[in-house]
Every structure is written in C-alpha cells, then in structure tokens.
Amino acid sequence: MDRRKFVTAAGAAGVLAACTKQQGSQVECSGQSSQQTFEWKMVTSWPRDFPGLGTNANRLAEKIGRLSNGRLKVKVYGGNELVPPFEVFDAVSQGTAEMGHSAAYYWKGKAPAAQFFAGIPFGLSAQELHGWFYFGGGMELWREVYEPFGIIPFLAGNSGPQMAGWFNREINSLDDLQGLKMRIPGLGGEILRRAGGTPQTIPGAELFTALQTGTIDATEWVGPYNDLAFGLFRAAKYYYYPGWHEPGTALECLVNRDAWDALPQDLRDIIEIASQASVVDTLSDFTYQNGKSLRILLDEHGVELRRLPDDVLIKLKQIGDDLMLELASDDELIGRILASLNAYYETVNPWTTISDRTLLNLRPEIDTF
Secondary structure (H helix, E strand, O other): OOOOOOHHHHHHHHHHHEEEEEEEOEEEOOOOOOOEEEEEEEEEEOOOOOOOOOHHHHHHHHHHHHHEEEEEEEEEEOOOOOHHHHHHHHHHOOOOOEEEEEEHHOOOOOOOHHHHOOOOOOOOOHHHHHHHHHHHHHHEEEEEEEHHHHHHEEEEEEOOOOOOOEEOOOOOOOHHOOOEEEEEHHHHHHHHHOOOEEEOOOOOOHHEEEHHOOOOOOOOOOOOHEEEOOOOOOOOOOOOOOOOOOOOOEEEEEEHHHHHHHOHHHHHHHHHHHHHHHHHHHHHHHHHHHHHHHHHHHHHOEEEEEEEEEEHHHHHHHHHHHHHHHHHHHHHHHHHHHHHHHHHHHHHHHHHHHHHHHHHOOOOOOOOO
C-alpha cells in the first residue's frame, strides 16, 4: 500500500513560501509546478451552509482555492444536492465527486473498521485523537482501511466533545434505555443496542421531525451549537451530558484516488495543508460557539440540562469494553487499530491526567475570569 505521509516541513514551507497575502485576506501563490487548472466537486453529509459542519466544509474548499491561486476550484454540494448524505463515500469512491466531507462512522456497513476514525466511546479527546492521527500511526491505518475503495482520507476537523443528546424521557437507570429508539451512529449505537435500546442512523436534516413525531425517542447530534441551529430543544424536554459515545469526533475530507493522482505535487500539498488548517478552524469554531449556544439554550429557552447517572455510564463503559474485545478478535485489521489506540493511550494518558484533567478540575463549574 502506498502510505503517503503528511507534508514534510520542507514541502509545507515550500508551498507557503510561494503564497503571499495580497489585498487583505486574498492569497496569491507563485512558482507553482504547473499552471494546469482543475475543477472538483465536494459532496457533504451536511445541509448546505449548516453551522459548524457545513460552513467548515465551505472554508476548506475556499482555502484550497485561495492557496492554489484558483488552480484547484472546489464546488461544495450539501446533502441531497448531488447525492444523499449517506452516499458521500460511494460518490467519492466511484468518482461521481472528487472530494467529500463527512464522518467515518457512517461507513461501518462498507468497512467496519472505518468507525474507529470518527468517535470512540469513552475514548480519546479531540486533542489526543489528533495526536494519534498525526504522530501515533492512526493516519496510516485509516488510509489502509480506505485503500480498497480508491479513497484517500484526510483529517479535516473535530467537533470536540459532544452531548449525550435530547431525550423525551428521563434516564434515571439502565432500565430507561430499554426499547429506547435513538438516533446514534457508529460504535455508540452498537453499545446502545446491547444495552437494550434501538439505535437508528438518520441524516441531521431529518432529526427534528423524527423526534417531534415520535419516530425516535431521543437523538444525539453534535452539541449546543448545532443542536440550537436545528431547534431540537423544541422537540425534546431533556438535554443530557456527557457525550460518552463521542468524546472527540473527527471529521474527514475524502479524496478520490484517481483524482489525487492526476494532481501535480504542489496541489496535493495544498490539500493536505488546507485540511490540517481546517482541523484547527473547526475545533476552535465549535469550542467558542458551543459555549455561546449553551447559554442561549439555558437562559433563553429554559432547556432542562441533565447529567446521565453514574451507574448508567459505568454499565455503558462495560458494554463498550466487551464490544471492543469482540471486534478485535473477529477482525484482524480492527485488532491492529485497537492495539495502536491502546498503545497510544498508554503513552499519553499519564500526561493528560496530570495536565488537562488536573487543571480542569481546579476550575469552578461556573465562574468568570
């Protein structure tokens, strides 16, 4: 397998040195290896211009266009504009679109190992996950999973820790999960199923109606920023945390292999650089906007914020541990992915524990500087 590495420092410096700011935010690039131009389509799993998810897909496309001085133009299509939200993977694989923007757990039916490159229940935080992708071997494994489909994945964002979701019933014990119809994808959905619930995968644009009409009893989506935009507070009474199922959720940029191979090296470098920049943009956007939006939900809409009981979380964690062991024994590639994740966790967790966790615990829950 051709395991392309991330741009080297020298390669990145070469691209950036060729780009200078002109007239405010416009970027002009010179000294390119080729003047051939390309027009690509990006299909996404999100509604057009949807806050956070859709807007950051737009930013990624815009960065690629600016850094390439217009030599690589990427037109963005929201979910259902060119293909349905859950057909992004196939569209990129088949060359219907050269690029996609989505989340890897949507493809577990095609490649069961894919879901480990989105959100891992009770797993790594966003910052820890980025370290695994970029320096801990995660990216090489991810590209191995997608290689048979003719797709090259890039990390292109992270929504940070999510909320447990919106519920139309109180969750006081594990019994309250029995028969619960909940929109929850990926590994979290399988854990819910084993806990007695009924997981469903529904596109974001359909969540409000599904929750309001009783098609589902609960839904997770992302967090306050996106949940406020969809108006989910109007369809469910209880807003639960923490987001045990997705402590740090990676977003992906998918690139068709043949389209990638047709690009000159400098445009490939630009895609990698723009994707890395999008990781910072997206996580920063969600961190800030989630804080603002949570305040609006609580103060202006009277949302009832609840914490999941400890015994429920403990049981879900136990189910998750059993699931990981089972998946690792049934699939050699998943076994290697989990071994990589566990080795990385053992390396970084002591530092995370004495640094991030300790400092966050020193903060009062609600205060100002």
